[in-house]
Amino acid sequence: MSNTPAKHPWLKILGVMIGLGAAVSLMLLAFLAPAINSGPKDLPLAVSGPAPVVEKIGATLDAKQPSAFDVTVHDDEQSAADAVHDREAIGAISVGADGAVDITVAGGAGAPYVPLMQGIGRGLEAQGMKVTTNDVARSPRTTRMGPASPPSACRSRSAA
Numbered sequence: 001m002s003n004t005p006a007k008h009p010w011l012k013i014l015g016v017m018i019g020l021g022a023a024v025s026l027m028l029l030a031f032l033a034p035a036i037n038s039g040p041k042d043l044p045l046a047v048s049g050p051a052p053v054v055e056k057i058g059a060t061l062d063a064k065q066p067s068a069f070d071v072t073v074h075d076d077e078q079s080a081a082d083a084v085h086d087r088e089a090i091g092a093i094s095v096g097a098d099g100a101v102d103i104t105v106a107g108g109a110g111a112p113y114v115p116l117m118q119g120i121g122r123g124l125e126a127q128g129m130k131v132t133t134n135d136v137a138r139s140p141r142t143t144r145m146g147p148a149s150p151p152s153a154c155r156s157r158s159a160a
Contacts, residue, residue, distance in 0.1 A: 040068040040116070044088060046080035046104075047071050049095030057093055061120075077102060085136040091117035093124075100130045106137035 045061070047054050058071045072089065074080040080092035081104045090113040092104035103121040105114045114135075121131040 040065065042070045043068060043090050043113075043116075044083075045069040045071050046074050046083040046089040046092035047094070048074040048077050048080040048092070050097070053095045057095070077104075080104060081134070081136055091120075093120065100132070103131060103133045105133060105135050107135045107139040108137040 047057055049057075054073055058069075061069050061071065072083070074083060074092070077092075077094035077096070080089070080094050083089040084092045084104045084106050087106065091106075092102075094102040094104065096102070101121070101124050103117050105117045107114050118133060121133055125131045
């Protein structure tokens with residue numbers, strides 16, 4: 001067998017270049033694909049208040065972010081707050097008879113939900129509504145007594 005150079009070395013180079021280009025393209029696609037369909041989807045949201053207002057809130061949320069929220073209507077503000085406390089909902093929007101809005105959150109349920117609910121509250125304030133926010137399950141880091149102590153600070157120390 002003789003060691004003769006390939007008749008068309010450019011074909012080998014072209015094949016390597018096409019293969020590398022395809023590999024890089026697939027790697028980029030793998031990193032970009034999750035961003036295409038990212039965002040909130042069917043987040044449980046409790047809503048209470050007069051029927052026309054509840055319907056308007058649901059329609060407005062669906063128009064701004066379709067399929068982002070799964071709205072559950074509750075009879076009163078307390079049952080909506082209980083749903084948030086029991087983690088059946090990420091937050092609650094309760095509209096009183098006077099038009100005042102109460103946003104209920106559970107800070108201990110997760111970091112992304114409180115800012116999301118506060119953003120909804122700011123949107124309602126921009127429409128001229130009076131909005132208050134209540135946290136029914138604070139994160140240990142945001143208790144009224146200040147920052148939570150790390151577990152090591154809670155251990156008793158024995159005298160040596």
